[in-house]
Amino acid sequence: MLVSWWHLFLGAQSLYRHVLSMASVLQKLITPLSSGPLEPPRNKVTVVGVGQVGMACAVSVLLRELADELALVDVIEDRLKGEMMDLQHGSLFLKTPKIVSGKDYSVTANSRIVVVTAGVRQQEGESRLNLVQRNVNIFKHIIPQIVRYSPDCILIVVSNPVDVLTYVTWKLSGLPKHRVIGSGTNLDSARFRYLMAERLGIHPSSFNGWILGEHGDSSVPVWSGTNVAGVSLQKLNPDIGTDTDAENWRETHKKVVDSAYEVIRLKGYTNWAIGLSVADLTESLMKNLNRVHPVSTMVKGLYGISDEVYLSLPCVLNSAGVGSVVNMSLTSDEVSQLKKSADMLWHIQKDLTDL
Amino acid sequence: MASTKEKLIAHVSKEEPAGPTNKVTVVGVGMVGMAAAISVLLKDLTDELALVDVMEDKLKGEAMDLQHGSLFLKTHKIVADKDYSVTANSKVVVVTAGARQQEGESRLNLVQRNVNIFKFIIPNIIKYSPNCILLVVSNPVDILTYVAWKLSGLPRNRVIGSGTNLDSARFRHLMGEKLGIHPSSCHGWVIGEHGDSSVPVWSGVNVAGVSLQGLNPDMGTDKDKEDWKSVHKMVVDSAYEVIKLKGYTSWAIGMSVADLCESILKNLHKCHPVSTLVKGMHGVNEEVFLSVPCILGNSGLTDVVHMTLKPEEEKQLVKSAETLWGVQKELTL
Numbered sequence: 001m002l003v004s005w006w007h008l009f010l011g012a013q014s015l016y017r018h019v020l021s022m023a024s025v026l027q028k029l030i031t032p033l034s035s036g037p038l039e040p041p042r043n044k045v046t047v048v049g050v051g052q053v054g055m056a057c058a059v060s061v062l063l064r065e066l067a068d069e070l071a072l073v074d075v076i077e078d079r080l081k082g083e084m085m086d087l088q089h090g091s092l093f094l095k096t097p098k099i100v101s102g103k104d105y106s107v108t109a110n111s112r113i114v115v116v117t118a119g120v121r122q123q124e125g126e127s128r129l130n131l132v133q134r135n136v137n138i139f140k141h142i143i144p145q146i147v148r149y150s151p152d153c154i155l156i157v158v159s160n161p162v163d164v165l166t167y168v169t170w171k172l173s174g175l176p177k178h179r180v181i182g183s184g185t186n187l188d189s190a191r192f193r194y195l196m197a198e199r200l201g202i203h204p205s206s207f208n209g210w211i212l213g214e215h216g217d218s219s220v221p222v223w224s225g226t227n228v229a230g231v232s233l234q235k236l237n238p239d240i241g242t243d244t245d246a247e248n249w250r251e252t253h254k255k256v257v258d259s260a261y262e263v264i265r266l267k268g269y270t271n272w273a274i275g276l277s278v279a280d281l282t283e284s285l286m287k288n289l290n291r292v293h294p295v296s297t298m299v300k301g302l303y304g305i306s307d308e309v310y311l312s313l314p315c316v317l318n319s320a321g322v323g324s325v326v327n328m329s330l331t332s333d334e335v336s337q338l339k340k341s342a343d344m345l346w347h348i349q350k351d352l353t354d355l
Numbered sequence: 356m357a358s359t360k361e362k363l364i365a366h367v368s369k370e371e372p373a374g375p376t377n378k379v380t381v382v383g384v385g386m387v388g389m390a391a392a393i394s395v396l397l398k399d400l401t402d403e404l405a406l407v408d409v410m411e412d413k414l415k416g417e418a419m420d421l422q423h424g425s426l427f428l429k430t431h432k433i434v435a436d437k438d439y440s441v442t443a444n445s446k447v448v449v450v451t452a453g454a455r456q457q458e459g460e461s462r463l464n465l466v467q468r469n470v471n472i473f474k475f476i477i478p479n480i481i482k483y484s485p486n487c488i489l490l491v492v493s494n495p496v497d498i499l500t501y502v503a504w505k506l507s508g509l510p511r512n513r514v515i516g517s518g519t520n521l522d523s524a525r526f527r528h529l530m531g532e533k534l535g536i537h538p539s540s541c542h543g544w545v546i547g548e549h550g551d552s553s554v555p556v557w558s559g560v561n562v563a564g565v566s567l568q569g570l571n572p573d574m575g576t577d578k579d580k581e582d583w584k585s586v587h588k589m590v591v592d593s594a595y596e597v598i599k600l601k602g603y604t605s606w607a608i609g610m611s612v613a614d615l616c617e618s619i620l621k622n623l624h625k626c627h628p629v630s631t632l633v634k635g636m637h638g639v640n641e642e643v644f645l646s647v648p649c650i651l652g653n654s655g656l657t658d659v660v661h662m663t664l665k666p667e668e669e670k671q672l673v674k675s676a677e678t679l680w681g682v683q684k685e686l687t688l
Contacts, residue, residue, distance in 0.1 A: 024581055026534055028570045029562060056393075059606060063397035082600025089593060089607035091531070092524040092538040093614050190426040197425075200360055204426040228363060237359040247359055259423060267416025272393060273423035280427050 041069035041098070043286055046108040046150070048142055049118030050074045050083045050101075053158060056275025057115050058087065064279050065095045066286050071108045072101040074118070105145040111153045112319075113282055114146050116169065119159035124264055135159055136168055136352055143172035154285055154321045157296075158183045158278060162215045163345055166296045166310040171355040179321040182296025184312035185211045187277045188219050189294045191256045199252065202228065210294055210328070211256065212312050214341040219312075220334050221253040281317065288319040297322050299342065303335050307346035311338060375403035375432070377620045380442040380484070382476055383452030384408045384417045384435075387492060390609025391449050392421065398613050399429045400620050405442045406435035408452070439479035445487045446653070447616050448480050450503065453493035469493060470502050470686055477506040488619055488655040491630075492517045492612060496549045497679055500630045500644040505688050512655040516630025518646035519545045521611045522553050523628045525590045533586065536562060545590060546628055546646050546662070548675040553646075554668050555587040615651065622653040631656050633676070637669045641680035645672060 045067040047054045054072070061067055070087070074080040084101035091099065100107045108114065119135035139159075146155065155173060157166040157180070166182030173180060188211040190204070197207040208227050213220040223241035226233040239245035241253070263270040284291040295317070296310045302325070305311075314326035330338070379401040381388045388406070395401055404421070408414040418435035425433070434441045442448065453469040480487065489507060491500040491514070500516030507514060522545040527538040534541060542561050547554040557575035560567045573579040575587075597604045618625040629651070630644045636659065639645070648660035664672070 025567050025571045025574070025583075029534070029565055029567070055606075059390075059393060060397065063394065063610075078600045079602075082597045082602075083606075085593065085597050086601065086604050086606040089521070089525045089528055089597075089604075090610035091528045093610040097537060187423070191423045194423055194425045200364065202364075203431065231363055233359055233363070236362045240359070246356075249359070259419070263416045263419050263423075265416075266412045267420065268413075270420050270423075272389075272417075272420040275393075276424035276427040 040110050041067075042112075043067050044069040044071065044111045044113075045282060045286075046071040046073065046111040046114045046146070046153075048073045048108075048114065048116045048146065049159070050076075050080050051117065051121070052269050052271040053121075053274055054115070054117040055083055056271035057117060057158070057278040058083075058275075060275040060279035061282055062087065062090075062094050062096050062099075064283060066279065066282050067096050069098040069100070070096055071111065072099075073103070073105060073108060074101075075103060077103055105149050108146060109149040111146075111150040113156060113285055114150060114153050115156045115158060115278055115282070116142065116146075116165075117158045118142055119165070121160070121269060125261070131160055132164055132348055133352070135161075135165055136355075139165060139168050139172060143169050147173045147175065153179070155180045156183060156278060156281060156285075157181070158274065160215075161348075163296050163310045163312075163341075164348055167298075167308065167345070167349055168352065168355060170298065170310070177298040178323070180298075181281070181315070181317075181322060182215070182310050182312070183274070183278055183281065184215045184296030184310075185213065185219055185294045186281060186312070187274050188215060188256050188312075190273065190277050191259050192221060192253065195252045195255055196226065196249075200228065210314060211253070212294055212314070212328070212334075213338050214311060214345065215296065216260075217257055218337065218341050218344070219253075219257060220330075220337045220341075221256075222328060222330065222334060223249075224331065225328065284317040285319060285321070290316050290318045290323060292316055292326055295322070297325060299338075302327075303330070303338050305339060305342045307342055307349075309342045309345045309349065311341060311345070374444050375401075377401050377447075378403040378405065378445045379616060379620075380405040380407065380445040380448040380480070380487075382407045382442075382448065382450045382480070383493070384410075384414050385451065386603050386605040387608055388449070388451040389417055390605040391451060391492070391612040392417075392609075394609045394613035395616055396421065396424075396428050396430050398617060400613065400616055401430055403432040403434070404430055405445065406433075407437070407439060407442055408435075409437060411437055439483050442480060443483040445480075445484040447490055447619055448484060448487045449490045449492060449612055449616070450476065450480075450499075451492045452476055453499070466495060466498055466502075466682055467686060469499055470688065473499065473502050473506055474688075477503050481507050481509070487513070489514045490517060490612065490615060490619075491515070492608065494549075497630050497644045497646075497675075498682055501632075501642070501679075501683055502686070502688065504632070504644070511632045512657055515615070515649075515651070515656050516549070516644055516646070517608070517612060517615065518549050518630030518644075519547065519553050519628045520615060520646075521608050522549060522590050522646075524607065524611055525593050526555060526586065529586045529589055530560070534562065544628055544648060544662070545587070546648070547672050548645060548679070549630065550594075551591055552671065552675050552678075553587075553591065554671045555590075556662060556664065556668060557583070558665065559662070618651040619653060619655065624650050624652045624657075626660060627651055629656065631659060633672070636661070637664060637672045639673055639676040641676045641683075643676045643679040643683065645675060645679075
């Protein structure tokens with residue numbers, strides 16, 4: 001009797017051991033508690049275009065821990081896969097558990113923010129406006145696909161000429177205007193604040209100054225708003241920004257305009273600064289911060305502008321996109337510069353077909 | 356007539372402005388160097404960043420591009436020059452400079468070319484930052500860390516090779532993918548030579564202290580049904596794969612360098628698999644550098660964790676050491 005119980009016990013034990021050895025390491029290690037379909041991402045960012053700018057945006061978003069999922073899209077499949085793998089290999093050091101990529105836009109589904117960097121870039125000496133038609137054709141393919149998979153997203157357009165292409169994106173997407181933003185003069189203002197702060201020996205974040213209007217050659221530095229700790233520089237130096245200014249502060253704005261050309265001449269392209277500035281915008285949008293940024297928004301009806309154009313104005317950014325626009329007090333000269341930019345942009349836009 | 360600046364700001368401090376407290380220099384502004392630079396900047400590790408290279412235009416362009424992002428960063432000073440005087444008083448110097456293998460070029464020839472480059476770089480670094488910690492990234496990293504050590508005259512605790520820090524990060528990423536767990540909760544150490552003959556220490560692979568090899572005694576062998584050995588193979592192949600796809604690797608190595616810099620600059624006493632002098636350990640008799648788990652702090656690499664290795668694993672380390680010494684003894688330093 002005891003012997004047969006003993007044999008039964010041995011048999012059961014051997015069966016148990018056999019079953020245990022069949023289970024994988026994963027099954028032995030982990031007991032799942034919650035089952036059911038995987039949760040969709042809550043803070044997904046997509047970057048379209050894995051060139052130098054796109055990857056700088058991607059790395060900045062990752063290192064700032066802004067997203068729980070990052071998707072990359074491009075047409076060059078090898079490069080796309082390589083960039084994705086390179087980022088994934090750094091996942092030990094990051095807090096973004098899912099990094100995906102694909103030529104097919106289905107990988108971008110459920111994005112909260114989509115950064116569009118795709119397109120051809122400025123050649124040495126080429127103005128941003130020359131790029132227009134080349135990039136419009138690319139956008140006709142990209143934008144509808146983005147919206148198809150992320151109908152509730154906010155689009156940040158970076159590709160140049162950014163103001164025209166943000167307009168194009170808005171038209172092609174069918175999204176309400178507050179959800180289509182151009183990176184605009186966010187970078188120009190950052191450069192301006194850096195250069196002005198250098199002259200004064202302070203950190204750029206302690207120097208307040210806004211560059212508005214067209215991103216590029218005809219951007220408008222609002223000298224009346226420049227201040228440190230609320231002290232207006234223009235009150236200290238009424239000639240600031242004019243030709244008669246002995247200290248030639250105007251030169252600083254000129255350096256901002258020339259910056260991109262200079263960096264392109266030296267290293268072939270710009271990427272780090274624009275990447276950091278896009279991450280800054282992404283943070284305000286993702287975290288619903290209501291911070292004010294100079295970004296490109298639809299300005300018809302403001303400052304006497306009657307055309308549907310995008311220009312940079314101080315915008316309050318939150319999780320809905322552009323929540324509101326700050327009405328800056330501009331001089332009549334500054335207003336006329338904005339209007340002139342608007343006219344020039346409309347002149348280009350009106351000839352674009354099939355939008 | 357007071358200038359705008361004078362009207363705005365009154366200088367009140369009687370002290371000389373203090374120098375940088377945790378300056379980082381990156382030598383070489385190629386893809387790896389710049390990835391390391393942006394990672395260090397975005398992790399707010401330093402109050403001054405210096406860049407050095409021989410290509411002056413590219414160097415200036417890269418520095419300007421980073422400076423234009425200053426508004427978004429907490430690194431007040433970003434400088435760059437061909438002249439090493441800009442690197443003065445660095446706490447950590449990251450060396451990414453060097454030649455890449457030409458087609459058909461022998462490894463020994465590549466090493467000698469890079470030795471010649473290092474003969475110029477290393478003494479210049481030491482001249483301006485005699486108390487720095489050198490972090491060598493250029494490949495073949497184990498040999499070049501030895502070269503940097505010899506050329507610098509620094510004690511062995513101040514010369515560190517990035518070694519298998521990246522290999523281990525890749526291993527933990529792949530392990531994490533297999534288990535559905537974040538890499539930081541997956542523990543696994545890849546040691547030895549950075550590259551093809553790195554050694555995955557299967558006995559140490561664990562999650563929450565649970566040894567995976569304890570659950571699966573075949574792990575790492577050819578008879579393992581779950582083929583964990585291929586995880587290590589993928590680690591070895593991944594660099595070649597990424598290079599084939601995008602031309603080079605940058606982001607992962609950049610982030611791993613920033614991870615090491617953080618431990619050093621913040622005196623964390625964290626343990627990392629990095630390349631150090633292993634003569635006298637694990638049966639190695641030659642003066643070679645291989646990766647083992649090391650404690651990193653502000654005086655550099657202060658301690659080595661002695662791993663309990665299987666005889667086969669130690670054999671692999673000894674074999675790597677012999678191969679490395681075979682190359683090193685032919686070098687003219």
